Amino acid sequence: MTDQKLRNRAAVIGVGTTQFGKLPGHDPYDLGAWALREALDDCGLAAADIDGVIVNRIPDYQRFCETFGLNPRFALITPGQGRMSGVSIELAVLAIASGMANTIALVYGNDGRSAGAKYGGDSDRYGGGGAEQSFPYGMTSPGAAHAMMFARHMQKYGTTSEQLAAVPVAFRKHAALNPAAVMRELITVEQHQASKFIAAPLHIYDYCLINDGGVALILTSSERARDAKKSPVYIRGFSQATKLLDSTFPPEDLWYGAMQSAAKDVYQMAGVQREDLDALMIYDNFSPTVLFSLEGFGFCKQGEGGDWMQGGRLELGGEFPSNTSGGHLSESYMQGWGLNVEAVRQLRGECGARQVNDAGLIQYMCAAPLITSIIYGKDAS
Amino acid sequence: MSGYLKPLPRIDEWNRVHWDGAREGRLMIQACSDCGTLRYAGSKLCPHCHGTNSEWKQACGKGVVWSWCVFHRAYFKGFESELPYNVVLIELDEGLKVYSNVVNMTNESLRIGMRVRAVFETATEEVTLVKFEEDKL
Numbered sequence: 142m143t144d145q146k147l148r149n150r151a152a153v154i155g156v157g158t159t160q161f162g163k164l165p166g167h168d169p170y171d172l173g174a175w176a177l178r179e180a181l182d183d184c185g186l187a188a189a190d191i192d193g194v195i196v197n198r199i200p201d202y203q204r205f206c207e208t209f210g211l212n213p214r215f216a217l218i219t220p221g222q223g224r225m226s227g228v229s230i231e232l233a234v235l236a237i238a239s240g241m242a243n244t245i246a247l248v249y250g251n252d253g254r255s256a257g258a259k260y261g262g263d264s265d266r267y268g269g270g271g272a273e274q275s276f277p278y279g280m281t282s283p284g285a286a287h288a289m290m291f292a293r294h295m296q297k298y299g300t301t302s303e304q305l306a307a308v309p310v311a312f313r314k315h316a317a318l319n320p321a322a323v324m325r326e327l328i329t330v331e332q333h334q335a336s337k338f339i340a341a342p343l344h345i346y347d348y349c350l351i352n353d354g355g356v357a358l359i360l361t362s363s364e365r366a367r368d369a370k371k372s373p374v375y376i377r378g379f380s381q382a383t384k385l386l387d388s389t390f391p392p393e394d395l396w397y398g399a400m401q402s403a404a405k406d407v408y409q410m411a412g413v414q415r416e417d418l419d420a421l422m423i424y425d426n427f428s429p430t431v432l433f434s435l436e437g438f439g440f441c442k443q444g445e446g447g448d449w450m451q452g453g454r455l456e457l458g459g460e461f462p463s464n465t466s467g468g469h470l471s472e473s474y475m476q477g478w479g480l481n482v483e484a485v486r487q488l489r490g491e492c493g494a495r496q497v498n499d500a501g502l503i504q505y506m507c508a509a510p511l512i513t514s515i516i517y518g519k520d521a522s
Numbered sequence: 523m524s525g526y527l528k529p530l531p532r533i534d535e536w537n538r539v540h541w542d543g544a545r546e547g548r549l550m551i552q553a554c555s556d557c558g559t560l561r562y563a564g565s566k567l568c569p570h571c572h573g574t575n576s577e578w579k580q581a582c583g584k585g586v587v588w589s590w591c592v593f594h595r596a597y598f599k600g601f602e603s604e605l606p607y608n609v610v611l612i613e614l615d616e617g618l619k620v621y622s623n624v625v626n627m628t629n630e631s632l633r634i635g636m637r638v639r640a641v642f643e644t645a646t647e648e649v650t651l652v653k654f655e656e657d658k659l
Contacts, residue, residue, distance in 0.1 A: 261597035263529070274537070274564060275621035276529035277651055279593060279601045280609045288591035289611055296589075296634040341592040341606070386569060389562055390611060390619045391589070 227513025316467025378411025400437025
């Protein structure tokens with residue numbers, strides 16, 4: 142477990158997002174710069190106040206810093222995979238705690254929609270490149286790998302596609318309340334069932350969007366955070382775990398064991414129980430990932446997720462409102478970054494029609510071969 | 523080889539034995555010469571003992587369907603005419619997993635745990651694919 146002394150050591154003071162959707166003429170550098178300008182405005186800092194930079198999905202950290210006019214002490218680029226958003230935020234906390242940097246900008250830019258990203262076919266590198274060997278059999282895309290994991294869950298536990306529909310239906314309800322969301326038209330379970338398959342058993346509504354956009358977060362030490370323009374949002378706890386051995390193929394336990402380990406660590410570091418959480422931000426590249434995460438992080442027993450998600454449990458007003466922005470399925474596919482920003486905005490009370498009442502603690506979690514979780518708090522208690 | 527539109531494997535020194543075997547109707551799998559651990563073709567190092575020597579063994583060619591999916595979208599042009607097509611993850615009796623297709627069966631009849639056996643399907647002069655069909659006892 143990460144040292145409990147790091148609990149509340151760093152805080153998010155600024156967040157920024159671009160418009161989401163189809164933004165032709167913007168490359169990832171522009172989108173990242175746009176988001177970073179918003180984040181600087183949000184906390185009242187100037188570029189010169191930034192002494193650490195982590196860029197993600199933007200192709201080159203050097204070029205980004207050069208074009209934005211930054212000379213940070215600390216600079217890093219992380220691979221353009223969704224699981225790396227959590228890793229990047231956690232590394233920023235460690236860099237701040239160690240004194241490597243005081244104030245770090247995390248910057249993400251994604252022009253996937255305009256660039257025609259498909260996440261399958263010749264450019265598919267899911268599974269660390271091992272997937273390529275299966276192209277002759279037509280196997281490609283992270284969506285198909287998740288379809289296989291869900292088919293396994295269906296067979297083993299009796300979970301149904303109708304039960305899974307609770308995820309996209311709930312997130313779309315949230316997106317309808319979010320003016321920034323790309324997809325805002327409500328959907329029903331019946332529409333989910335009638336929608337076309339991409340890789341069956343997954344329907345198109347089980348897939349995340351592909352769109353353009355940028356996100357930035359600014360983190361600093363909790364001491365410095367008190368001088369920021371808005372109330373800081375504290376990082377109470379964070380953890381990682383992996384299941385990388387044999388990860389060319391879906392894991393036998395659907396990452397359950399590794400998630401259990403990450404859950405134990407994050408709750409212990411944060412000094413928080415599941416029941417204390419006011420909302421969840423669950424990495425939703427595909428709707429089964431949400432089901433697996435809820436089981437892996439212990440909100441219900443393994444195999445019971447299909448049932449557990451029914452009755453509006455994940456919806457605003459429910460027991461654990463999740464992905465209140467609409468998430469990747471309906472707001473914008475910002476690979477975890479948007480979900481972390483939503484956690485901050487909820488804890489600040491900035492979410493308007495989709496605001497969770499008195500939100501004080503929110504957990505981000507990402508199920509993948511590399512698992513991360515972060516617990517954000519409104520107070521540094 | 524003209525007319526074959528689907529992706530072909532990139533054959534290299536690490537997987538050549540597998541593809542040579544397939545052409546001769548044998549399913550060849552890689553094993554560590556030091557500790558015997560089987561591994562997915564293409565790696566230099568044994569993840570179990572870190573040995574760098576490996577050898578090839580003929581698998582019995584039987585296994586079970588670990589899971590399945592059915593593609594309704596063609597990410598590769600060569601698969602367009604076959605939509606919807608299945609991809610399965612097979613757990614070989616030796617314990618190793620491989621992606622493949624189940625043939626001689628409708629997609630609707632696929633089920634997890636189904637016993638299957640390898641069948642060899644010529645793609646081009648150089649390449650034969652290892653597919654599977656239901657192993658009716």
